[in-house]
Amino acid sequence: MTWWADLTERLRSRRPPLLHVATDEGSGPVVILVHGIASSSETFREVVPLLVRSHRVIALDILGFGKSPAPDGCEYRLEDHVDALAATIRSLKLREPFMLVGHSLGSLIVARFAALPRTRSSRRTRVSRVVLVGPPVYLSPAEIGDRWVRARVSAYLRAYDFLRLNKEFTLANAAIITRLLPRGIFELTERNWTPFVKSLENCIENQTLVSDIASLQLPVDVVYGTLDAFLAAGSMTVIERMRHVTMHRVDANDHLIRPRLARALVGVIDQSEPAAPAASVRSPGPGD
Structure with missing residues (x-):
């Protein structure tokens, strides 16, 4: 291999991989859907049929999950995910x-x-608007003044650490959960174990979500279910106080995008009032 071919190969290997585009249909304003950890674009199976009536809907599989590539040696830092999305x-x-x-x-x-x-x-x-669905907001415990919120967030972080360090336990329980859900909604296997543990540690446990939201100069909507077990009570208070953020609470919905939350989400995307029984309100406080 010549030096030029070697250089070309090295440059090619440094390029962010392209993600799998699972859905690209409809016409109108473009909406790009990005799912979460241990999942796939099937996360939005209830959303896409409602959106394509008036939007061009693009749903992707994130790096290491679904049908997207899982590059050797990737650390699955937030920068890795973002670079692949940008490319x-x-x-x-x-x-x-x-x-x-x-x-x-x-x-x-x-x-x-x-x-x-x-x-x-x-x-x-150029992004016109950002909608965050069930964002796992975890500040560093040292940055949280309220001792009850600090204790809850610390408990979540300890649980995630346990999951990463106990592979057999985590995979066994994941297999049970997978069988209870529609295909593609939750997938954690040996194949995507590395993307899972590295994304969990490098993106969710050590995150910059609050500062990223604070730096945005465009509208941000946050949609979440009142039964979402991945949201520590009181943890979203810091973002709901930001002027450019609007909170939308959906009653009787957990972390998954079920029909109730899907209708509310589409209502937010359409810039109309979310479908009942959702309501644009403040998040529950630490004592709620």
């Missing part, structure tokens, strides 16, 4: 601004993407 969006050659919708880990990915400074080369990747 994929560039490849779509969109001609107009688009809305980004992220669920769970996808919320962290789209918030960071939208927070990146736009350059001349990225002028076609």
Whole structure:
């Protein structure tokens, strides 16, 4: 191999991989859907049919999950996920601004993407609006003043640490959960174990979501279920106080995008009132 071929190969290997585009249908304003950890674009199976009536809907599989590549040696830092998302969006050659919708880990990915400074080369990747669905907001316990919220967040972080360090336990329980859910909604196997544990540690446990949201100069909507077990009570108080953030609470819905939350989410995307029984209200406080 000549030096030129060697250089070309090294440059090619450094390029962010393109993500699998699972859905690209409909016409109208563009909405890009980004799912969360241990899942796939099937996360939005209840959302896509409602959106394609008036939007061009693009649903992706994130790096290491679904049908997207899992590069050897990847550390699955937030930057890795964002770089792959950015490369994929560039490849779509969109001609107009688009809305980004992220669920769970996808919320962290789209918030960071939208927070990146736009350059001349990225002028076609302009985000018009960000919608975060069930964002797992975990500040560092040392940064949390309320001792009850601090204790809850610390418990979540310890649980995630336990899951990462006990592979057999985690995979065995994941297999049980997978059988109870529609295919593709939750998938944690030997194949995606490395993307799971590294994304969990590098993106969710050690996150910059709050600062990324704070830096945005565009509207941000947060949609979440009142029964979401991945949201520590009181943890979202810091973002709900931001002027550019609007909170939408959906009663009787957990972390998954079930029909009730899907209708509310589409209502938010359409900039109309979310379908009942959802309501745009403040999150419960630490004592709720």
